[in-house]
Amino acid sequence: xxxxxxxxxxxxxxxxxxxxxxxxxxxxxxxxxxxxxxxxxxxxxxxxxxxxxxxxxxxxxxxxxxxxxxxxxxxxxxxxxxxxxxxxxxxxxxxxxxxxxxxxxxxxxxxxxxxxxxxxxxxxxxxxxxxxxxxxxxxxxxxxxxxxxxxxxxxxxxxxxxxxxxxxxxxxxxxxxxxxxxxxxxxxxxxxxxxxxxxxxxxxxxxxxxxxxxxxxxxxxxxxxxxxxxxxxxxxxxxxxxxxxxxxxxxxxxxxxxxxxxxxxxxxxxxxxxxxxxxxxxxxxxxxxxxxxxxxxxxxxxxxxxxxxxxxxxxxxxxx
Numbered sequence: 001x002x003x004x005x006x007x008x009x010x011x012x013x014x015x016x017x018x019x020x021x022x023x024x025x026x027x028x029x030x031x032x033x034x035x036x037x038x039x040x041x042x043x044x045x046x047x048x049x050x051x052x053x054x055x056x057x058x059x060x061x062x063x064x065x066x067x068x069x070x071x072x073x074x075x076x077x078x079x080x081x082x083x084x085x086x087x088x089x090x091x092x093x094x095x096x097x098x099x100x101x102x103x104x105x106x107x108x109x110x111x112x113x114x115x116x117x118x119x120x121x122x123x124x125x126x127x128x129x130x131x132x133x134x135x136x137x138x139x140x141x142x143x144x145x146x147x148x149x150x151x152x153x154x155x156x157x158x159x160x161x162x163x164x165x166x167x168x169x170x171x172x173x174x175x176x177x178x179x180x181x182x183x184x185x186x187x188x189x190x191x192x193x194x195x196x197x198x199x200x201x202x203x204x205x206x207x208x209x210x211x212x213x214x215x216x217x218x219x220x221x222x223x224x225x226x227x228x229x230x231x232x233x234x235x236x237x238x239x240x241x242x243x244x245x246x247x248x249x250x251x252x253x254x255x256x257x258x259x260x261x262x263x264x265x266x267x268x269x270x271x272x273x274x275x276x277x278x279x280x281x282x283x284x285x286x287x288x289x290x291x292x293x294x295x296x297x298x299x300x301x302x303x304x305x306x307x308x309x310x311x312x313x314x315x316x317x318x319x320x
Contacts, residue, residue, distance in 0.1 A: 002054035002077075002303065005045060006296055013297050016304035022049050026059030026066055044069075051075065055303055057296055058082065058089070060288070067092050078309060080299055082292050083283070084110075084158065085233060086313055087206050099314035100299065103157050105292050109285040111161035113278065114201050114231045117254035119145060121227050121276050122199075143198075146170040151197035154204030154232060155184050162201060171199075178209065187213075194221040199229060206233035216241040219251060227252045231282045234259035239269075246272045256282045 001018040010021045024045050045053075053073045058066045060082040070079060070092040078098040081089060086101045093099060120126065122143040131138035148171045152159045155177040163173050174193050180186035185193060187209075194200065200222060204210050214228070214237040222228070230237055234257040245251040252274040261280060269275050295311075302309050 003049070003052040003075075004055040004057075004300060004303070005049070005053045005073075006057040006300075007059040007082075008293060008296060013293055013300075015297065015300055018304055019300060020052070022053065024059065026061070047072075054078070055300070056080065057299075060283075060292065070097070078303075080296070082295075084156075085205055087233075090314070093314060095315075097315050098309065098312055100309050100311040101313050102292065102295060103311045105288065105295055106283040107157045107161035108291070109287040110158045110203070110231050110282040111165050112285070112287075113256060113282045114158075114162050114203070114229055115165045117229050117231070117256065117276060117278065118150075118199055118201065118227065121229075121252055121254045122148075126276050127273070145199075148172070148198040149174060149196055150199040150201060151176065151193055153190070153200060153202050156203065156205075158231070159201075159203045162203065178204075190218065191221050194218065195223060197226060198223060199227045201229040202232040202236055204232050204236060206235055210236050212236070212238050214238060214242070216244075219245050222251060224250055225252070227254060229254045230258075231256045233257055234261045243268050243272075246274050249274060254278075256280055 001020065003020040003022060005022045005024055007023070007025045009023055015021060022045055050072045052075060054075050054077045056070065056073060056076055056078070057080045067089045070076060070089070076097060078100065079089060079093070080100045082102045082105060084102055084106050086099060089099060122145055124140070124142040127138055146169060150166060150171050151174045152162060153176050155175045159175065163175070166173055174197060175184040176187060176190060176193060177184050178187055180189070202214065212235065216238065219228070219241055228242065228251060230253070237259065239259050242253060246253050247268060254276040255269070256278045257280050258269070258277070263269060263277065269277065299309055
């Protein structure tokens with residue numbers, strides 16, 4: 001049976017007995033900006049272990065550094081991310097590798113944040129927080145989500161989870177995905193749909209097609225006073241074009257991701273009253289761990305029984 005490398009102690013999961021399980025959590029310094037260059041060789045799995053690994057679950061939160069470990073595993077057949085996005089892994093893949101993403105793991109957490117950012121922005125919560133620091137009773141009229149039209153750009157698992165949470169708020173929902181299907185428009189329909197939306201929520205993956213998609217023309221097609229919410233990836237949005245729109249006051253924005261990221265101190269977006277910024281915490285909630293562990297357990301069970309892996313996004317299927 002294959003050797004597998006996972007970030008969780010085996011005793012914390014229900015795992016098949018026949019797998020040879022090795023653990024690498026990505027420590028010792030989970031806060032390191034350059035993980036592999038800041039840990040010693042003794043902190044990595046031993047070379048003789050890496051030589052045997054066939055299935056690798058990348059520890060959450062390390063992006064390029066933990067992904068680069070792929071190049072040290074000659075027998076590797078499948079890689080599992082704990083992120084929904086996987087663009088950071090692609091540079092390290094060989095042609096014979098299967099890549100699986102964490103579809104379903106972040107749906108609840110990311111959807112909660114998308115709705116939170118939307119409601120907070122519309123109802124003026126950032127202004128209330130700033131006013132509270134000065135004891136200022138800032139009463140006034142603010143937008144409600146009720147009776148608004150929300151456009152979801154990207155309608156995968158996270159987009160569907162957002163819509164499920166929007167339903168009780170008495171708003172209309174429009175859906176756009178790369179490919180049109182029943183009830184969901186294609187990207188070609190964006191220019192017309194943007195003009196109908198009060199709130200535009202981005203959940204699309206970062207691809208060559210979506211990189212810079214939210215450019216000056218995209219933003220110009222949005223209604224005056226509309227709110228752009230980005231819980232996708234920072235480079236989906238042209239930062240300079242968005243900055244120009246929010247500085248003018250024509251649009252508002254709520255951003256969990258930015259380009260560059262983190263947003264540097266002194267950037268004009270920080271100081272705009274119509275902008276709410278959270279520090280890429282869409283997946284960082286208590287909802288993550290139980291869902292991530294269930295995914296790892298399920299994938300290892302499939303590996304053990306020879307069933308097809310779930311969530312394959314790149315490459316051939318692995319079988320034993």
